[in-house]
Amino acid sequence: MTRSWMVAGVLVCWSTWQAAAQVDFSGEWAPRFYEDQPERVPGPELGDYLGLPINEAGRMRADTWDASLLTLPEWQCRPHSADYIWRGPSNLRISQEVDPVTREVTAFHAEWLRSVDRPVYLDGRPHPPDWSAHTWAGFSTGKWDGDMLTTRVTHLKEGYIRRNGIARSDLATLTEHWIRHGEFLTVVTIVTDPVYLTEPFIRSTDYELDVHQQVPPYPCEVVEEVEDRQRGTVPHLLPGTNKFVFEFAKKYGVPAEAARGGAETMYPEYQLKIQKSADKH
Amino acid sequence: MMAALWAAGAFGQTQGLGQKDGVPQDGEVHVLHVRGPIYMILGAGGNVTASVGQDGVLLVDTGLANMSDKLLAAVRQLQRETATNGLTENRFGAETRSSERALVDTEGPPKPIRYIINTHLHPDHVGGNEKISKAGRTLTGGNVTGDIANAGEGAAILAQQNVLNRMSKPAANQPAIPFAALPTDTYHRDMKLSHFFNGDGIHLIHEPAAHTDGDTIVHFRGSDVIATGDIFLTNSYPIVDLANGGNINGIIGALNDILDRSIAEFRLEGGTMVVPGHGRLCDSADVAYYRDMVTIIRDRIEDMVRRDMTLEQVKAAQPTKDYDGRYGAASGFWTTDKFIEAVYRSVAGEKKR
Numbered sequence: 001m002t003r004s005w006m007v008a009g010v011l012v013c014w015s016t017w018q019a020a021a022q023v024d025f026s027g028e029w030a031p032r033f034y035e036d037q038p039e040r041v042p043g044p045e046l047g048d049y050l051g052l053p054i055n056e057a058g059r060m061r062a063d064t065w066d067a068s069l070l071t072l073p074e075w076q077c078r079p080h081s082a083d084y085i086w087r088g089p090s091n092l093r094i095s096q097e098v099d100p101v102t103r104e105v106t107a108f109h110a111e112w113l114r115s116v117d118r119p120v121y122l123d124g125r126p127h128p129p130d131w132s133a134h135t136w137a138g139f140s141t142g143k144w145d146g147d148m149l150t151t152r153v154t155h156l157k158e159g160y161i162r163r164n165g166i167a168r169s170d171l172a173t174l175t176e177h178w179i180r181h182g183e184f185l186t187v188v189t190i191v192t193d194p195v196y197l198t199e200p201f202i203r204s205t206d207y208e209l210d211v212h213q214q215v216p217p218y219p220c221e222v223v224e225e226v227e228d229r230q231r232g233t234v235p236h237l238l239p240g241t242n243k244f245v246f247e248f249a250k251k252y253g254v255p256a257e258a259a260r261g262g263a264e265t266m267y268p269e270y271q272l273k274i275q276k277s278a279d280k281h
Numbered sequence: 282m283m284a285a286l287w288a289a290g291a292f293g294q295t296q297g298l299g300q301k302d303g304v305p306q307d308g309e310v311h312v313l314h315v316r317g318p319i320y321m322i323l324g325a326g327g328n329v330t331a332s333v334g335q336d337g338v339l340l341v342d343t344g345l346a347n348m349s350d351k352l353l354a355a356v357r358q359l360q361r362e363t364a365t366n367g368l369t370e371n372r373f374g375a376e377t378r379s380s381e382r383a384l385v386d387t388e389g390p391p392k393p394i395r396y397i398i399n400t401h402l403h404p405d406h407v408g409g410n411e412k413i414s415k416a417g418r419t420l421t422g423g424n425v426t427g428d429i430a431n432a433g434e435g436a437a438i439l440a441q442q443n444v445l446n447r448m449s450k451p452a453a454n455q456p457a458i459p460f461a462a463l464p465t466d467t468y469h470r471d472m473k474l475s476h477f478f479n480g481d482g483i484h485l486i487h488e489p490a491a492h493t494d495g496d497t498i499v500h501f502r503g504s505d506v507i508a509t510g511d512i513f514l515t516n517s518y519p520i521v522d523l524a525n526g527g528n529i530n531g532i533i534g535a536l537n538d539i540l541d542r543s544i545a546e547f548r549l550e551g552g553t554m555v556v557p558g559h560g561r562l563c564d565s566a567d568v569a570y571y572r573d574m575v576t577i578i579r580d581r582i583e584d585m586v587r588r589d590m591t592l593e594q595v596k597a598a599q600p601t602k603d604y605d606g607r608y609g610a611a612s613g614f615w616t617t618d619k620f621i622e623a624v625y626r627s628v629a630g631e632k633k634r
Contacts, residue, residue: 027585032500055606056602057602057603057604057605058603060602060603061603064577064603069573072569074540074549074565074566074569075549075569077548078548078566079548079549079551114548115548116547116548116550117627128306129311129313130302130304130561131302131304131311131313131321131323131560131561131562132313132561132562133554133561133562133563133564134561134563134567135550136548140351153540157550157566157567157570158570168569169606169607170570170607171302172608182444193519194606195606195607196606217629220548231537232533232534232537232576233576234572234573234577234580236573236577236580238580238581238584239581239598239600
């Protein structure tokens with residue numbers, strides 16, 4: 001064997017090893033619903049902040065939120081942001097972007113039924129300066145941690161943690177872990193928000209490969225949903241006037257203070273605290 | 282209080298604004314391309330919007346006086362980067378034209394800074410007027426050239442009439458503003474440049490009694506970019522300069538006007554791009570979020586005024602608590618308390634009427 005052939009052999013082995021360190025996430029993925037179905041499909045109940053690490057400001061945003069806000073022309077076609085859209089009921093398509101010269105996968109693109117294209121760049125490009133525009137998808141880069149893809153997402157527009165008025169600010173950042181086990185995809189999202197969260201908020205969501213799936217187009221037209229509404233009206237509830245804040249707690253027999261959320265309510269120890277409190281009374 | 286703030290030059294300060302939104306705080310000027318010939322220049326004080334191209338340079342605002350050299354250097358750099366030799370490659374037979382000239386001819390000199398538009402009168406937006414204007418040139422001809430000897434000297438400075446009125450009569454303890462820094466051309470309701478500039482129709486629109494009583498938003502209609510001045514900020518509650526004719530309801534009206542003029546590209550994203558007075562580059566969805574926030578807080582305080590609550594009672598009720606983490610400030614020249622007070626006085630004043 002000549003020296004040049006030896007070098008070529010080493011290079012082949014190296015490139016094969018490199019490829020083995022990456023997982024292909026491309027394909028058609030269908031959402032799988034478990035205990036999260038009530039929140040993800042029909043939608044969460046008003047006043048259900050259970051298990052969310054929100055602060056007082058986040059609670060006030062939600063308490064004063066009026067669903068009629070979504071009838072404003074500015075919000076009728078708003079898609080879910082990158083952090084929330086995994087939780088939507090939509091099917092998911094992930095495609096690869098391949099450099100035709102190096103044949104390296106330079107990005108994954110994720111799109112859902114009502115989303116904007118969301119590229120996750122793998123080519124080492126930097127994030128844009130802080131003063132660049134923010135988008136629903138944010139700006140995502142990824143790096144491999146073995147077979148797991150870890151993403152960092154910045155430049156997000158304001159969005160929501162839950163579709164009942166729990167806001168997530170545009171100063172938030174997102175870290176994700178994409179994990180594939182055969183035909184199953186699990187995505188762990190970790191939202192850090194200095195405005196409305198006191199701790200990172202972590203969720204995991206599952207999808208299953210569905211080779212028969214087709215994500216259709218989903219056009220959205222803005223229409224006048226409320227006739228004769230005065231221009232400039234922004235639907236909201238004045239502080240202290242929301243009659244539905246405790247409806248969820250009453251309906252499900254959840255202690256009212258637990259339904260108000262907060263980091264403490266995320267942890268198992270909180271059940272013991274609530275139990276002790278109930279025993280005292 | 283507002284008069285005191287103005288007298289102290291507080292509206293020229295930018296310290297305290299920016300940290301929440303990643304705006305540069307390094308004392309340097311940064312350039313961000315927006316679309317076509319339009320650039321956003323940050324770090325010179327208030328944001329500067331620049332149109333740079335074959336027609337020359339048009340600037341919306343000129344930043345702080347002490348940043349003029351850096352702003353001018355950034356503009357010069359953009360002029361160099363966008364300069365061409367004026368030739369396009371010919372792909373047809375012609376007796377006198379050879380496409381080889383496009384390869385040989387050097388770039389022409391930069392086209393001059395021809396227009397400055399002031400969105401309002403505060404020093405972090407007009408501070409560079411004198412130096413930047415002097416670095417430019419106004420194209421004149423005909424009767425103007427004959428009647429006004431210096432008509433071509435310096436770039437024209439456009440503003441709403443109230444800006445000129447107030448800049449001509451500064452507060453009692455403030456030095457007079459140099460004549461060369463004052464607007465040269467004013468309008469009342471709206472104004473359109475009589476010609477396209479770098480491919481854009483330029484529309485100046487007066488937003489009455491908003492941040493001040495002389496606010497202008499500038500719509501670059503080809504590139505579809507709106508420069509808002511301080512009517513819209515991404516790093517602070519809106520600054521209501523009551524002493525100079527500002528009012529919270531005018532700000533809300535102006536934000537709605539910006540939304541009415543905007544068209545998103547897809548799913549409420551992109552399309553019309555919006556350069557705020559301070560903060561990051563935005564689109565209409567960002568304006569809508571801001572409009573919602575300002576309207577909601579106005580409504581809350583208006584309700585409290587209706588219930589005859591005093592200013593101190595309103596402050597104690599924390600009507601901005603859910604937005605303070607994003608837009609509020611406990612120190613600096615525009616604190617949350619000052620914002621609440623300005624809203625209170627705006628709506629209380631209208632109640633009296």
